[in-house]
Amino acid sequence: PGLDGFGLLRAVRGDAVLAKLPVILVTFLEMEGDRKRADELGASGFLIKQAFDRKELLEMIGRVL
Numbered sequence: 001p002g003l004d005g006f007g008l009l010r011a012v013r014g015d016a017v018l019a020k021l022p023v024i025l026v027t028f029l030e031m032e033g034d035r036k037r038a039d040e041l042g043a044s045g046f047l048i049k050q051a052f053d054r055k056e057l058l059e060m061i062g063r064v065l
Contacts, residue, residue, distance in 0.1 A: 006037060013042045022064035024057075 003011070005025045012018045024045035025038050038046045044064040047057060 006041060009038070009041045009043055024060060024064065 005027065009023050009025065012021055012023055022044040023042075024047065025043050026047045026049060027034060028049050030048045035046050045060040047060070
């Protein structure tokens with residue numbers, strides 16, 4: 001509660017046990033700077049729901065695993 005995807009990603013990357021866990025952020029709408037922020041926080045991938053492509057998601061999962 002009270003934690004968005006960026007906050008969760010920051011917490012995961014800050015935890016020694018979870019830091020290397022692949023994290024793909026999926027957002028409803030991309031706000032200006034979201035993709036850059038996700039990259040800076042260490043996201044493994046970034047997808048926008050409105051442009052969702054199942055093949056792209058599966059390829060991204062394959063790359064991060």
